[in-house]
Structure formats: structure tokens, C-alpha cells
Amino acid sequence: xxxxxxxxxxAADRPRALTSLPLRAWLARRLEALAIPVGAALVGFLLFGxxxxxxxxxxxxxxxxxxxxxxxxxxxLGNSLQRAAPLLFAALCVALPARLGLVVIGGExxxxxxxxxxxxxxxxxxxxxxxxxxxLMAGAAALAGAVWIGAVGWLQAYRNVNATIASLLxxxxxxxxxxxxxxxxxRDPASLNKPSTLPVGDAFMLGPMPVIGVHWGLGCGVLAxxxxxxxxxxxxxxxxxxxxxxxxxxAQIQGLPVGRLIVGFTALGGAFAALAGYFEVAAxxxxxNGTLAAGYGYTGILVAFLARQxxxxxxxxxxxxxxxxxxxxxxQRRMQLPDATVLVLEGLLFLVVLLSETLYGxxxxxxxxxxxxxxxAAAAGGAA
Amino acid sequence: xxxDLGLWSVPLAILGGAIRVSTPFLFVSLGETITERSGRIxxxxxxxxxxxxxxxxxxxxxTASPWAGVAVAGLAGGAFGLLHGYxxxxxxxxxxxxxxxxMLFGTGLAFFFGKPFIQPPAPPLPAIPFGAWSDLPQxxxxxxxxxxxxxxxxLSVALWWGFRNTKAGLVLRVVGDSxxxxxxxxxxxxxxxxxxxxxxGVLAGIGGSYLSLYYPGSWNEGISSGQGLMAVALVIFxxxxxxxxxxxxxxxxxxxxxxxxxxxxxxxxxxxxxxAAPYVLTLALLVATSSPDRVLAGAPGELSLSK
Numbered sequence: 001x002x003x004x005x006x007x008x009x010x011a012a013d014r015p016r017a018l019t020s021l022p023l024r025a026w027l028a029r030r031l032e033a034l035a036i037p038v039g040a041a042l043v044g045f046l047l048f049g050x051x052x053x054x055x056x057x058x059x060x061x062x063x064x065x066x067x068x069x070x071x072x073x074x075x076x077l078g079n080s081l082q083r084a085a086p087l088l089f090a091a092l093c094v095a096l097p098a099r100l101g102l103v104v105i106g107g108e109x110x111x112x113x114x115x116x117x118x119x120x121x122x123x124x125x126x127x128x129x130x131x132x133x134x135x136l137m138a139g140a141a142a143l144a145g146a147v148w149i150g151a152v153g154w155l156q157a158y159r160n161v162n163a164t165i166a167s168l169l170x171x172x173x174x175x176x177x178x179x180x181x182x183x184x185x186x187r188d189p190a191s192l193n194k195p196s197t198l199p200v201g202d203a204f205m206l207g208p209m210p211v212i213g214v215h216w217g218l219g220c221g222v223l224a225x226x227x228x229x230x231x232x233x234x235x236x237x238x239x240x241x242x243x244x245x246x247x248x249x250x251a252q253i254q255g256l257p258v259g260r261l262i263v264g265f266t267a268l269g270g271a272f273a274a275l276a277g278y279f280e281v282a283a284x285x286x287x288x289n290g291t292l293a294a295g296y297g298y299t300g301i302l303v304a305f306l307a308r309q310x311x312x313x314x315x316x317x318x319x320x321x322x323x324x325x326x327x328x329x330x331x332q333r334r335m336q337l338p339d340a341t342v343l344v345l346e347g348l349l350f351l352v353v354l355l356s357e358t359l360y361g362x363x364x365x366x367x368x369x370x371x372x373x374x375x376x377a378a379a380a381g382g383a384a
Numbered sequence: 385x386x387x388d389l390g391l392w393s394v395p396l397a398i399l400g401g402a403i404r405v406s407t408p409f410l411f412v413s414l415g416e417t418i419t420e421r422s423g424r425i426x427x428x429x430x431x432x433x434x435x436x437x438x439x440x441x442x443x444x445x446x447t448a449s450p451w452a453g454v455a456v457a458g459l460a461g462g463a464f465g466l467l468h469g470y471x472x473x474x475x476x477x478x479x480x481x482x483x484x485x486x487m488l489f490g491t492g493l494a495f496f497f498g499k500p501f502i503q504p505p506a507p508p509l510p511a512i513p514f515g516a517w518s519d520l521p522q523x524x525x526x527x528x529x530x531x532x533x534x535x536x537x538x539l540s541v542a543l544w545w546g547f548r549n550t551k552a553g554l555v556l557r558v559v560g561d562s563x564x565x566x567x568x569x570x571x572x573x574x575x576x577x578x579x580x581x582x583x584x585g586v587l588a589g590i591g592g593s594y595l596s597l598y599y600p601g602s603w604n605e606g607i608s609s610g611q612g613l614m615a616v617a618l619v620i621f622x623x624x625x626x627x628x629x630x631x632x633x634x635x636x637x638x639x640x641x642x643x644x645x646x647x648x649x650x651x652x653x654x655x656x657x658x659x660a661a662p663y664v665l666t667l668a669l670l671v672a673t674s675s676p677d678r679v680l681a682g683a684p685g686e687l688s689l690s691k
Contacts (some may be wrong), residue, residue: 103480162689164427164480166449169667172610184653192400204640301484342497347431347489351471354481358474 069327078314090300108297145274400526401641431490436592461589
């Protein structure tokens with residue numbers, strides 16, 4: 001319509017537009033993707049501050065305590081990073097299927113099964129060289145998680161069973177199964193008060209990473225996030241997954257193997273979550289017991305959504321939440337607040353960030369398509 | 385005395401356990417049925433259930449009236465439902481994710497404000513001893529039925545009837561099956577869903593009050609252990625039918641009671657597997673009733689589960 005009205009005017013406009021617009025448009029979109037979630041998180045913190053003020057507590061004191069308890073000293077940093085490690089893996093179990101449009105919330109079950117698989121395979125491997133046994137344990141964990149969450153993907157892709165509900169059910173079944181085995185067939189007879197599997201043995205335990213002093217789960221978690229990012233944003237496979245997530249029919253018409261993509265990405269997510277369980281067993285606990293279901297899978301859902309399912313953004317978000325959770329004890333002691341304070345803050349952040357989804361595409365400075373509409377409207381108006 | 389019954393004590397204990405354990409399932413699943421029939425899913429009812437349990441217990445401690453506790457739990461649940469229903473009307477806001485966030489938020493608030501109420505005792509809700517005719521203590525225990533269970537049973541019949549035979553039920557179903565059709569008829573889709581989600585929250589809150597005021601009958605942070613989430617699965621199991629919710633709640637409750645009942649006669653193996661039985665059943669039912677070219681027979685058309 002504009003072309004009919006003033007072709008010459010548009011053509012005259014074009015050289016100027018081409019040089020400046022794409023870069024500005026690219027920048028604007030990046031800024032939107034950063035500004036909206038960060039702004040939403042700030043609103044969440046602000047609301048939580050008001051909540052504290054209403055209870056007669058000081059938000060500034062809370063900030064001070066979270067800083068000291070989560071980030072302010074090498075010890076606090078190490079504590080935060082140690083808590084962030086399983087969150088990295090657990091969040092990937094949400095973020096990878098999310099690119100295909102699936103909400104998978106069963107990471108907790110994959111974590112528990114992964115830890116259990118690693119602990120179960122360790123005693124038969126006793127005496128093997130560690131460089132051989134450690135990958136086998138990690139592999140057993142990853143396989144268990146991949147099968148478990150991959151099955152959720154398979155059910156969605158080939159049987160049309162909703163992945164959210166299926167993963168929820170599979171997670172509960174996994175936790176029940178793990179409890180059954182930990183208290184039954186796999187129980188270490190010596191563990192009386194706290195049912196556990198046989199210890200994996202010192203030879204197969206992972207030490208801390210050099211310099212940072214945090215266990216290897218952190219390094220592997222960061223690596224997993226980078227791999228997930230490259231896979232999603234830099235390969236044709238990831239591109240195909242995003243198309244399938246956007247429009248299944250279009251993807252099928254293009255001949256993309258939607259079913260296999262779904263199974264593959266859910267299985268990969270499950271394998272990652274299971275590695276969180278593996279590191280809990282092989283770097284922290286030393287055996288598989290009830291504390292494997294510590295809620296990392298659920299916090300991982302929060303991390304993934306706060307990071308807007310972006311594997312690179314998962315890293316800072318997991319670090320932030322790890323730090324907040326690490327300072328929970330100090331919050332209790334210094335401010336006489338219950339340990340659920342962190343849970344309230346997390347719930348509030350989650351709500352506000354989800355609500356901010358509705359803001360995308362509404363602010364003109366962030367949205368090039370709104371600029372061009374104005375430009376075209378002006379051009380059409382000028383011609384008339 | 386207790387040996388007289390022998391193995392018969394197992395089915396009796398399961399029946400009694402089913403009646404005792406099923407009430408929260410029943411209320412949450414009826415609430416979720418109303419919400420899902422309007423085309424939205426609220427996974428946050430787990431948080432509502434826990435907050436209902438806390439607020440009911442706290443109110444009962446402070447006022448010495450368990451029924452005031454039930455009322456407050458219902459109101460609090462309704463507030464959570466309103467929050468969910470209001471937030472979800474905005475474009476591009478995912479109702480499933482909001483539910484997960486509200487689950488976290490509700491549980492967090494319940495634990496936050498519930499700390500001072502873990503110790504003091506609260507007056508329990510009354511029960512009706514339908515087993516008074518029997519001399520056997522097991523029979524008496526099994527047939528002590530709480531008033532809320534009867535209310536829930538009546539409610540499931542009323543909802544089943546109301547969905548079919550009242551204008552409100554029809555509007556709810558139209559909104560849930562086709563938002564476009566409802567708009568064409570002049571109904572405010574967002575408002576119907578807001579009311580449906582709020583009602584769902586009220587029922588979930590009341591379900592929570594049963595947990596803390598009758599069975600197990602105290603407030604602690606492990607009180608729900610995922611029953612609110614299980615009830616969401618139960619709704620699918622019951623195919624969005626309130627009458628079937630009643631049966632499914634008894635079944636789920638019975639499965640939960642099977643483990644302790646078997647333990648009491650010396651069978652302690654497989655406790656956790658019995659606990660997981662309802663999940664396996666629901667998953668099997670989901671798989672059996674879905675197929676590659678058809679999604680979830682009987683599901684409301686607007687539900688994100690069936691899209």
C-alpha cells in the first residue's frame with residue numbers, strides 16, 4: 001500500500017535506513033531481552049522489600065545479609081557456587097524441552113534416579129581404576145535420566161500425552177521407586193537411622209576443582225550450559241528444534257523430524273538433571289539417600305524461567321539464587337525470620353518475571369517493527 | 385481383640401484410610417475440575433492446599449473454632465485463585481508456569497507465617513461415628529467419618545448435576561470448550577475463568593483445612609507431601625467428571641492407606657510402591673486414552689493440556 005502511494009520517497013529513504021536501522025534494531029531487541037527480566041526481578045525485590053517493611057523488618061539489612069552470606073567472602077562464594085551447581089543442571093532439564101514448547105517439571109525425579117544409578121553401579125566397580133569407573137558412574141546416571149525424561153518426550157511426541165503432567169507423574173514415580181530401593185534392595189545394612197545405599201568409596205569420590213575449591217559439578221554444569229547454548233543457537237539441530245517449538249505443523253511440512261527432536265532434547269535435559277544427582281552422590285553425599293530429593297529440581301524450574309530458558313542466562317541466575325539460598329541460615333539467625341523467607345522471595349520473583357512476559361513487544365524503543373510502522377505511516381501520510 | 389479380624393483388618397483399614405485420606409483429594413480435585421472446565425489449569429493448588437492448612441490451623445488456635453478455620457482457609461484459597469485467574473488473563477502469560485510459581489509462593493507464605501503454630505494444639509473438626517453399632521474398635525475407627533467428607537461427597541453430586549443442568553454450568557463449559565463461541569454469545573471469558581479459578585482456590589483451601597484440623601490433624605511443613613499436585617493428576621484420571629472425582633479420590637486415598645494397612649499386619653515391603661500406585665494408574669490411563677491423532681478424550685477444548 002505504501003509502495004503504491006510513494007515509491008520514489010521510499011527509495012530515497014532506503015540508503016539511510018539500511019546503514020543505521022539493522023544495528024539499532026538488533027541492539028533494541030537485545031536490550032529488551034535484558035531490560036524486561038531484570039526490571040521485573042527488581043520489581044520482585046521491591047515488592048519483597050515492602051513485604052518486609054510491613055512486617056517491621058529492614059530490607060536494607062536483608063540486602064546486607066544476603067551479600068555477606070552469599071557473595072561477600074570466599075567462603076560465602078564457595079557455598080553459593082556449590083548450591084548453584086545442581087541448579088545449572090536442573091534448569092537445563094527445563095530449558096532444553098522449553099525450546100520445543102514443552103513445560104517439563106519432572107527434573108527432581110531425574111536427579112534422584114541419576115544419583116541412585118551412580119550409587120548403585122559403584123559397589124560392583126570397586127577395585128576398578130577411577131578414570132574408568134568415574135565416567136561409568138556418570139554415564140549410568142545420565143542414562144537413567146535420559147531414559148526417564150526421554151520417555152516423557154516420547155509420550156508427548158508419539159502418544160500426545162501432555163509433557164507437563166507426564167513429567168510430574170514420572171517424577172513422583174521415580175522418587176517412590178528410589179525410596180523403595182534405598183530402603184530395600186540397595187540399602188546399606190549399616191545405615192540404621194538414615195537409610196542409604198552402600199558408600200561409593202573414597203576412590204570414586206570427586207575432589208574440589210583447583211583454585212575455586214568447589215566440586216567438579218560446578219565446572220561441568222557451566223560446561224553443560226555452554227554446550228546447551230551452542231546446540232540451541234549455533235547448530236541446525238537447535239534451529240530445527242526452535243522451529244518445531246514455534247509451529248509444529250510448519251516444522252512437519254518442512255520435513256523436520258519433530259518426534260525425534262522432542263525425544264532427543266527431553267532425553268538430553270533428563271541426562272543433565274541426572275548429572276546433578278550424580279554430583280550430589282559422588283562429590284557431596286558419598287551415597288544415595290533421601291536428601292537427593294532436596295528440591296533442586298523445583299528450584300531449577302524457577303531458574304530456567306527467570307533465565308527465560310536461555311542456557312547462558314541460567315548461569316548468573318543459578319549463581320544469584322544459589323547465593324540467596326546460601327544466606328538463608330544467616331537470614332534466620334540475624335533477622336529472626338523463618339527459613340521460608342527465601343521461598344517467599346523466590347515465589348514472588350517467579351510470579352513477577354512470568355507476568356513480565358506480557359510486556360514484550362509493547363515498548364516502542366525496544367521494538368523495530370513499531371518504528372517502521374510509524375515510518376510507513378508517516379511516509380503514507382506525507383504522500384497523501 | 386485386634387487379632388480377631390486377622391487379614392480382614394486390611395480391607396477394613398483401607399476403607400477407613402480411604403475415607404480419611406481422600407477428603408483433601410476430593411476438595412482439591414473438585415476445585416481443579418471447576419477451573420479446568422473453564423479452560424485453565426491451576427497447578428498452584430498444592431500451594432493453596434498448604435496455605436489453607438496453615439491458615440485454618442492458625443485461625444482455629446486463635447479463635448478456638450475449627451469452623452472459623454475452615455472459613456478462613458476457604459477465603460485464603462479464594463484469594464490465591466483470584467491472583468492466578470487475574471494474572472493469567474494477560475496475553476502470553478503461561479497458566480501452567482504461573483501455577484508452579486504460585487505453588488512456590490503459597491507454600492513459602494504458609495511456612496513463613498506458620499512457624500509459630502507448629503506447637504500449639506487446635507480444636508479438631510468433628511466426626512460422626514457411623515461405626516458406633518459395632519463392638520470392634522477397628523470398625524468404629526474405620527467408620528468415623530468427618531463432616532467435610534460428607535460435604536465433599538454432596539458437592540461432587542451437586543457439581544455433576546450443576547455442570548449439566550444449570551446456566552452457570554453451561555456457560556462454564558462453553559468458555560472451557562471454545563472461548564470464541566463464548567465471546568460470540570456475549571460472555572466475558574476472562575471473568576468466567578477468574579470466577580472458576582477463585583472457586584477452585586476456595587475448595588482447595590478447604591481441603592487444606594481438613595489436613596490440619598482433622599487428619600493428620602496438626603500443622604507442620606510436611607503436611608501435604610504433594611497431595612495438591614496429585615489431585616491435579618486425579619482430575620485427568622476422573623476425566624473432568626465430578627462424580628468420578630469422588631471415586632478417584634477414594635481410590636487414591638485407598639492406595640495411600642494400603643501401605644500403612646499392610647504394615648500393621650507385618651508386610652512392610654513395597655510401602656513406597658503402593659504410594660506411587662495412583663501415579664502409575666494415572667499415567668497408564670493418560671497413555672491409554674491419548675493417541676497420535678487425538679488428544680485426551682473428554683478434555684475441555686481450551687485447556688492447554690489438550691492443545
